Amino acid sequence: KGGLLQSKDINEDVDKMAFQAIDTRKTKTIEIGTDKYKLVTEHPTSSYEIVGEGEQTKIEILHDQDFWSLSKYLVIIQN
Numbered sequence: 001k002g003g004l005l006q007s008k009d010i011n012e013d014v015d016k017m018a019f020q021a022i023d024t025r026k027t028k029t030i031e032i033g034t035d036k037y038k039l040v041t042e043h044p045t046s047s048y049e050i051v052g053e054g055e056q057t058k059i060e061i062l063h064d065q066d067f068w069s070l071s072k073y074l075v076i077i078q079n
Helices: none
Strands: 001-008 020-022 029-031 037-039 049-053 059-061 071-079
Touching: none
Parallel strands: 001 071
Antiparallel strands: 001 020, 029 059, 037 071, 049 059
16 A cells, blocks of 8 residues: 655645555556656665656656655655
């Protein structure tokens, strides 16, 4: 299990219920929806690539076990 949160502001005491639960074994694409973003959580750069631009920007997970190895959460700040 893992989670996804897209937000403009991140609070240290973020409510885990604010995350969208996903199946990390099956989720291979995560829509970002903007090319103005920052990944807050750490994920090995060799485990994913950013594709598309503007509203079509998304994360393509290439190696799911590696991608989720450092954090079971994905936090993206949209600028």
